[in-house]
Amino acid sequence: MRVLIVSDTHRKDENLYKIMKEEGPFDMLIHLGDVEGSEDKIAGWAGEDCQVHMVLGNNDFFSDLDREKEINIGKYRVLLTHGHYYNVSLGVERLELEARERNLDIVMYGHTHRPFYEVHNGVIILNPGSLSYPRQEGRKPSYMIMEIDDEGEGRFMLNFCGG
Structure with a gap:
């Protein structure tokens, strides 16, 4: 299983389109907020065979996206979550606490426009950065x-556009 994880495209969708065409197909697309009205366009690019999950970002005004979602990816x-409700600009401690309280394995967030990957007390916390306005x-x-191998183990790769 292959999962594309993105965030903070802010309606500047050219890089996302390029990645989906060059590296797809994907089994799942996760967008962690600040889609800014491109939800239907992006879901169309993903295609019928790709599950699409998007959450509300702090710039997704007038959107009916969920504030956050709990999903299963393999095991x-x-x-x-976009992360702004958890003050991620100050650190990921609140995300770790939330994950442990809910018995979650992974937390994916955006908002900071900076890639992040760490394991905190067994909880994987990650941010793919931004495809449009990296910081x-x-x-x-x-x-x-994210790739799930035949044994069900997840592996994460951080990639950069044009590199």
């Missing part, structure tokens, strides 16, 4: 791909 219980050093648009 993993996963929380999808990390070097400012390369980024995304993640």
